[in-house]
Amino acid sequence: MSDSLDSEPRPQAPTTALRQRLAELRGPAAQPRPLDARALAALAANPGCERRALLDGAGVDKAALATALGSPATFGQSQFAFMRGNAFEAKVKSDGGAELLRLMGVESGADVRVPDLSAAGPEGRAARTALALREATAEAAWSLLDHPMLALEVAGSPAYLEPDAVVVAPDGRWTVVEIKSFPMIDASADASKVGAAARQAAVYVLALERVAALTGGAQVAHDILLVCPKDFSNLPTASVVDVRKQLSVTRRQLTRLTRVEDIAAALPEGTTFDPQCTPEQLTAAVESVDAAYAPECLAACELAFHCRERARTAEVVGALGRGLRGELGGLTTIGDVLAAARGTAGDPDDPAVAALRRAAALRAEALEAAGCR
Ligand code: SF4
Structure with missing residues (x-):
């Protein structure tokens, strides 16, 4: 197994010098925040923002930074919503994946394999996932990969992504499953929430395609399965969402991102985003990186209140909306x-x-x- 794992595709690790530089940017006591699919989808939606690209690439805790700047973020899941979401996800995946396959329209009684994906660290888990995907495809049976780990290199930084599930069909088709706790009422859900889920799923599809390219007979579905509570109950229901548009936008936008090392190299000597610094020092550090504020940032980035205030002070037209900025x-x-x-x-x-x-x-x-x- 180790030979197979060693041959898995992995994102290029940053050089030691870059790792040190990024650690300086975070501050000596700060642990790096891993890039997730939500962050990548937000980056893809605003590829002109070097500020976010750098902070995310360096693993800076943007929520802590926003608080230290005096403009704390107000969005995020409450602990209660988080626990309710976890309980719903467990219900969807219960019975060895039988419920999830039923939502995919598979007849009850189908044999579902649930491979063990445990391994040390994100790199090990990504390699284990790739191997499990290959094995499941070769076995030509239904398999449920519960919280697989996928790797993707973005702007020179490795990102490890964890979809809720990936289902492998006997015909070698891989489908991303997104489990959300917002309700689907009369078979439709809040369009903005579905859009955000589709953008996030597109990032997973992109990462899966890297693995599929090395797996004979595998095909990544561009339709994902969105699972939500039905009406106001706790019963799961599902909808197939076509993410082709989000996939092509994400693919194009992520390649447009400036490499993190190039942005870091242009910073003034000694720049740091360590939340232990004074608000004045942090404001100067944040201002040293170009931003592209738009009202959409309010729902997607922890620094939005800070960036909005600076954009308004500077009378930047982007603060009035991306459409207007483009025109x-x-x-x-x-x-x-x-x-x-x-x-x-x-x-x-x-x-x-x-x-x-x-x-x-x-x-x-x-x-x-x-x-x-
Ligand atoms: S809030 Fe600021 S840092 Fe975040 S994406 Fe918008 S402009 Fe960039």
Whole structure:
């Protein structure tokens, strides 16, 4: 078994020098926070934010950093919700996976294998998972991989990801299963929550495809199984979610991320995000890395309140929404936009500038017609 495990694909480990640099950025007493699928999905949704890419790549505890900056995050699961979610997941996977397969439409009585995936550390667990996937595919039987570990290299940092489950079908098809505790009412659930689950699942599919590429006969499904409580009960129900769109966006965005070592190399000497530093020192450290704040950050990043305040102070148009930021092109501040509209700055051949001038002229005409001037 050890030969097989040693031959598994693994993300490239950071060099010793980079590891040391990242440890300095976290602070001497801080343990690195592992990158998870939720963080990768958020990174993929905002690939222009070097601040998040660096902090996540360095394993900085962003919640602790936000608190030390004086802008604590307010999102996250309560302990009660966490426990309820765990109990629901255990129910879904009960009876040796029979309930889960029933939700997939498999006839009752099917033989389901549940391989042991335990191994030392995330690297060992990822290698054990890859081996179990290969064995399950070769056996051509139903297998349930409970909390497998998948590896993916992102912006030069290794990430280890743990989906709720992966089911291997006798035909070699691998399906990601996401178990969520938000309700599915009359067969539909909150679209924003389903979207977040789909983005997260797409990261798992991406990581699984690396393993499948080395496994003959394996195919990773681009439909995932989303399992939720039915209506307001504790009974599980499931829906198939097509994640092809999220998969192509995630794949493209993650390759656009600047490598963590390149961002770290551009920082001023002595920069650290150690939560033990003063708020002034931390503010300077955070400001030394470019950010791309948008209102969507509020639901996805612990630093959102801090970044929002800085973006508003700097009158950055991104604070008004990503759509608007995209339409305004090179006009990045409200001052730039107003100057362009008034005709005191900006290239008149720029479509955004031309549209702003036209809008300003129409507004002036309307005000004059209304006698407001
Ligand atoms: S909140 Fe700040 S650090 Fe987080 S993604 Fe948004 S801009 Fe980047």
